[in-house]
Amino acid sequence: MDDPAPPRASARFPDTAPTVGREVPRGGGVPKTPRHRPGAPAETPTETTTRLRPIPADTAQDPPPEPAARTPLPTPRPAAPATPDPALSWSTPGAPAFPDDARPRISFGEPEGYDGLARPRPLGGRPRPQALAAAVCLVLGVGLLTGAVTGSWLAGDSGDDGARSAYAEAGELWHSVPVDQLFPPTVQGKGAGPGGADRTWTRVAVAPDGDCAGAFDRLLAKVLDPVGCSRLLRATYTDATQSYVTTVGLLFTKADAAAMTSLAGRFEKEGLGRRTDLMPLPYAPKDTVAEGFGAPQRASWTVSVLTDAPVVVYAVSGWADDRTVDDPEPAEEAIESGATSAPAQAGLGHEAQGLADRVERALRKNVGAPTEHPS
Numbered sequence: 587m588d589d590p591a592p593p594r595a596s597a598r599f600p601d602t603a604p605t606v607g608r609e610v611p612r613g614g615g616v617p618k619t620p621r622h623r624p625g626a627p628a629e630t631p632t633e634t635t636t637r638l639r640p641i642p643a644d645t646a647q648d649p650p651p652e653p654a655a656r657t658p659l660p661t662p663r664p665a666a667p668a669t670p671d672p673a674l675s676w677s678t679p680g681a682p683a684f685p686d687d688a689r690p691r692i693s694f695g696e697p698e699g700y701d702g703l704a705r706p707r708p709l710g711g712r713p714r715p716q717a718l719a720a721a722v723c724l725v726l727g728v729g730l731l732t733g734a735v736t737g738s739w740l741a742g743d744s745g746d747d748g749a750r751s752a753y754a755e756a757g758e759l760w761h762s763v764p765v766d767q768l769f770p771p772t773v774q775g776k777g778a779g780p781g782g783a784d785r786t787w788t789r790v791a792v793a794p795d796g797d798c799a800g801a802f803d804r805l806l807a808k809v810l811d812p813v814g815c816s817r818l819l820r821a822t823y824t825d826a827t828q829s830y831v832t833t834v835g836l837l838f839t840k841a842d843a844a845a846m847t848s849l850a851g852r853f854e855k856e857g858l859g860r861r862t863d864l865m866p867l868p869y870a871p872k873d874t875v876a877e878g879f880g881a882p883q884r885a886s887w888t889v890s891v892l893t894d895a896p897v898v899v900y901a902v903s904g905w906a907d908d909r910t911v912d913d914p915e916p917a918e919e920a921i922e923s924g925a926t927s928a929p930a931q932a933g934l935g936h937e938a939q940g941l942a943d944r945v946e947r948a949l950r951k952n953v954g955a956p957t958e959h960p961s
Contacts, residue, residue, distance in 0.1 A: 753843055756895035756953050760817040760838045763952045765792055768836065769821035770948065778940030780921075780933040786826045787941055791871035793820040798837065803881075806864045810898065813849055814840030820869045822876045823941060824906060831876040831906045832937045833868040834945050837898040850891040859889045860916045866900045878908030885929040886938045888917040890946065897949065901942035903934045917942075 759768070769792055775785035798807065798815035817838040824831050839846065853859050865887045870879040883904035890899045904911065915927045920935025929935055 752953055753895060756897060756949070757816065757838055759949065759952055760795065760819055760836070765819075765821075767952055768819060768948060769834070769945065773823065773941060773944050775940045775944060778943075779936050785936070785940055787823040787832070787937075788826070790822045790824055790831070790874045790876050791869070793822075793869045793871075795819050801835075802867060803863070803865070806866065809852075809858060809864060810837070810839075810849075812841070813845050813896070813898070816840045816896070822869050822871060822874070822879070824875050825937065828875050829906055830903055830932070830934060830937050831868075831879045832901055832903040832941050833866075833870075833876075833879070834901040834941050835866060835869075835899070836945070836949065837900070839896045839898065841896055843893065843896075846891060846896055847893045850893050853889065853891055860919070862914055864889070865914065866902045868902050868904065875906050879904055879906070882910040883908060885911040885914050885932070886917045886920045886934040887914070888938050888942050890942065892946075895949070895953070899942055899946045899949070901938040901945075903929075903938040903941075905932070905934075 769789060771789045773787040773789075775787065777784060779785045795817055798810075798818050801807075801818055801820075802810065815837065818835065819838075820833060820835040822831060822833045841849070858864055865884050866889065867881060868876070868879045868884060870876050884902050885904045887902040888900065892899065901917075903917075911929065913927060915925070915929045915935065917935040917939040919925060920927060920930040921939055922930075925931075925935070
């Protein structure tokens, strides 16, 4: 049985789109479908397409198209480290998850400490009682410091207090130090003799301390007058062979350091220590080997004006056999190598200079030393 013939193509699908109700543009092309508005002519029965849904009459115009919804772009985040520290990562397992907008905000407040009663307090603050105590201590400290500075200024103190104290102390040694410390009974003079020979001096007698009346020739007393005379101490020694006698003296003056410096400069500049008319007088105690030691027996001498103490140290030497000396020679010249004078050949210059040096050392040694010794 033959199959029926298929229907024509136009029966299933129109070969061309219906043109009823469409506007064909000039020159051909696809006709435009006019919008159906209220009052437009009804569609003809020849239309084969499904009729469009009518637009309500109360709508005057097409509603504006709704804008397409935009999907917000995700906020970029910094790349996480390869191995995040669990203690510092928000992705730590078990940590609460917060949305981007709801993460907690962290602020750093002032650190807290604790007072004496274990109560929290900011470390930057200070309880009022402690602040008051600190202020009082500061005021008291400033007051004490100011008072000390003012007192020092009023008293005339300066940075050389130590030197001034030693100078004043040296001027008081004549009544605070025992005589055996200023004039030891035996004095060792290692290398003090001619050619570096050792000398030993034994004390013969010590003169009573007193003023300077009659203790110097008139011209020497006049030279020493500007520094004054507070006290004069003298002692006479003899050598181990008792061939020579030497008187050594300590003149404690009333002068300050400036006056002593001026006198020392004059002795140096004018050569007063080498003038024979300015020799010191000896002390000749009776009934001793030095009993005949007078002005004519003076053979060599030395005078030293100290500048760090109010003291003039001197020594004068001669023969113990009462011989007179016509040409005395100062010790600094008699101890020179090659000196040919009689005092130089006898070593009397070494006697005077060596003994004076060691008495001066004993004087300096006693400055600052205790004056009383335990029994």
